[in-house]
Amino acid sequence: MTSATLHSDATRQQADAWQRQTSLRRLYTVLGVGLLLAAMVASMWFADEANAGHFFERLPHILDFLSWLVPKDWNDVWRALFDIASPSDKGTQEFNFPLGRVYIWGDFYIPEYFELMLTTVNVALVSTFIGFVFAVPFSFIAARNLTPHPALRLVVKRFMELLRAFPEIVIAGLFAAIVSTGPIAAIIAIGLHSIGALGKLFYEINENIDMRPEEGLRAVGANWFERVRFADLPQVLPNFMSYTLLRIEINVRASTIIGAVGGGGIGEELKLSISRGFGAKTLALVLLLFVTIFLIDQFSAWLRRKLVGEQAFLMGAG
Template identity: 90%
Template sequence: MTSATIHSDATRLAADAWRRQTSLRRLYTGLGVGLLLVAMCATMWFADEANAGHFLDRLPHILDFLSWLIPKDWNDVWRALFDVASPHDTGTQEFNFPLGRVPVWGGFYIPEYFELMLTTVNVALVSTFIGFVFAVPFSFIAARNLTPSPALRLVVKRFMELLRAFPEIVIAGLFAAIVSIGPVAAIIAIGLHSIGALGKLFYEINENIDMRAEEGLRAVGANWFERIRFAALPQVLPNFMSYTLLRIEINVRISTIMGAVGGGGIGEELKLSISRGFGAKTLALVLLLFTTIFIVDQFSAWLRRKLVGEQAFLMSA
């Protein structure tokens, strides 16, 4: 038997084995997708049966909710946004736009919804700052390559997992019973969750740094704090800031939801407006919320590119 024949047989056997393995993989993939679809359909059926109003039965009425959002006069949307009196005011809360003004000086005032939006953004900024301040030292302690003590790393990691294990609404409900409802409870809840979330992202960054600078400082007798300050922190700070800016975007949305459950800000007013069926007010709030989130997203994305560098985004695209 020639070497060419042996090589041909080996190639054929390898090709047959590859085809069998591919067929088996496709079979397992098909079974997995099929089981997933069955589970999803069963879950949706159970949820539909458990719901008082069946989804399929109420599907034709899906646009009924939006019908009352259409104002009789579209100019009432910007009037509600800037607290300008409406000619349709009948003395009800639906059109009492000027009553929400926040006087500043003389005839100058801040529209109510802008002041509420400012409160929401402030909650997001303060809670993110709290998360950043505590997450940075925790992340260095939790990093395997920077902290030699396994027990200390374990305690810090489990603590951060505990902080991010509970939804912000649950934490806010706990602190609302202590400090009453309002922005303070929202700041504490979002801040604690941000510590856990940012801490995990940060220590994963720390575990991938170049250790040569740290080893050099260790060789000349630098202590742990000096090695972190001069070897690790300069490498990771741009990525830290990038993730922090991303967290600000997330916290703006979360603080809006927190407002709907008593955390203050624009979310509370949006919930009341929707529940009362005030179309012009609801559209004004949605417009302001969408615009603010868009501006925050664009600004933070621009700033992240400046901090991390354009090349990092091109490589991940």
Template identity: 90%
Template sequence: MTLSTTIHSEATRYQADAWRRQTSLRRFYTALGVGLLLVAMVATMWFADEANAGHFFERLPHMLDFLSWLIPKDWNDVWRALFDIASPHDKGTQEFNFPLGRVYIWGGFYIPEYFELMLTTVNVALVSTFIGFIFAVPFSFIAARNLTPSPILRLVVKRFMELLRAFPEIVIAGLFAAIVSIGPVAAIIAIGLHSIGALGKLFYEINENIDMRPEEGLRAVGANWIERVRFADLPQVLPNLMSYTLLRIEINVRISTIMGAVGGGGIGEELKLAISRGFGAKTLALVLLLFVTIFLVDQFSAWLRRKLVGEQAFLMSA
């Protein structure tokens, strides 16, 4: 065995030993981190259980007791509740007063109550997303490092968008509810402000990865900042901006439902009341309508995103 072969074998053995030590150390730190996390979770749950008057762990076996009232005696009442059709079980109580919710358009033609509430929820999501898009687009170009030379201006815009998305929509809605009262307007303002911050961050990260050659070409012929953004930068990123905006619509439909449960109007408020009162048929009708609506919104936005961005963007790279 030559000297060079011996040196090479020693080096290989040293690298293998170093790799094993490094792997063992990583495994130790991983196990330690997981163990500390489990200890923290158990301690937190124990504290919450002690602080909860109902004692979470004692009540855990009864978690699914609500199914006893959620299952209606007559499954046809679910469809009757959904389309505001009179129920033969109606005894004058609110549980089966389905026709009272009809929203009459003209004559005998009406929109079922839950469909009208679902339209309100979707409208809240659409308007708030539109507000977020309108403001997030210019903010994103200002916040992009490669497009705005002023570090102070970039810093101010970035911190402002961080502030908007730092607070949950429910907190913002609670603030504006004290000003404009509860209802869809407070929900639109809250979701719209949060959408500005969320979309702005996604947008400026896209803008920082654009091809700068069109920008440099317009700069060379004397175009100002607005002209460069309009004709060199925006056409490159617009399909991706629209794709993220459509994704945000899906998110905002779900958020507007939650906002309705805390006084933001729409289907969420009615769902909260149905659950709290134990109205099984109404609850199932609302859940069914909500599921179908979110499914349709998701499918439509996914189809539209593919048309805007292209099928190749959704394929895994080889």
């Protein structure tokens, strides 16, 4: 049998194997889509039964809430945002914009929604700081190549898994029963979840560092803390800061959600505004939240590029 025949047979076998694999993937895709559609139909049927048969009847009206979201006077959105009196104010809560002013000195005030947004951002910053402070040492203990003891590594990893196993809103509900509702419960909840989430990201970074500096310090008798401080931490700190900045973005959104269930900040006011049908106030809150998150995203992205380097982002894009 010639080499050309052998090469042809090998090529045919590879083509057949690729075709079988492609057909199998298509089958799995069809099965997956079919199961998803079946689950959707079953959930809609259950919702219809749970709502006494009114689910499908009311389905065409699912976007009716947009009718009250559109204000009669679009200038009321800006008035609500900056606590300026509205001509529509007849003593009702819907247009009592100046009543929310937070006076600082004399006639100088901070608009209510800006003050609430600062509370939300502060919750995110404090929570992220707590997460960073605890996640850094935990990450070095949990890293397979750096841990001081395998048993200690196992305990720390399981502990961080427990912290990130529950959503922040569940943890906030638990601590709200202990310390009452407000920013403190939100800080505890988001901070604990951040420890687990950042700890996992950090120890995965640690497990891929260059071990030569570590081995050099070990050879001259440095202890574990000295090796971590002078050999390991300088290698990973820029990436640690990059992930921490990313976590701030996530925590701003999380603190908004928790605020809607009693965690304080802008989320609580947004929930009340939506439930009462205050269109101008709702749009003002949504606009402020969008602009704040956009600015935080842009600033943290710029700062991450400065810490990690532009080349890392170019390699990731490629």
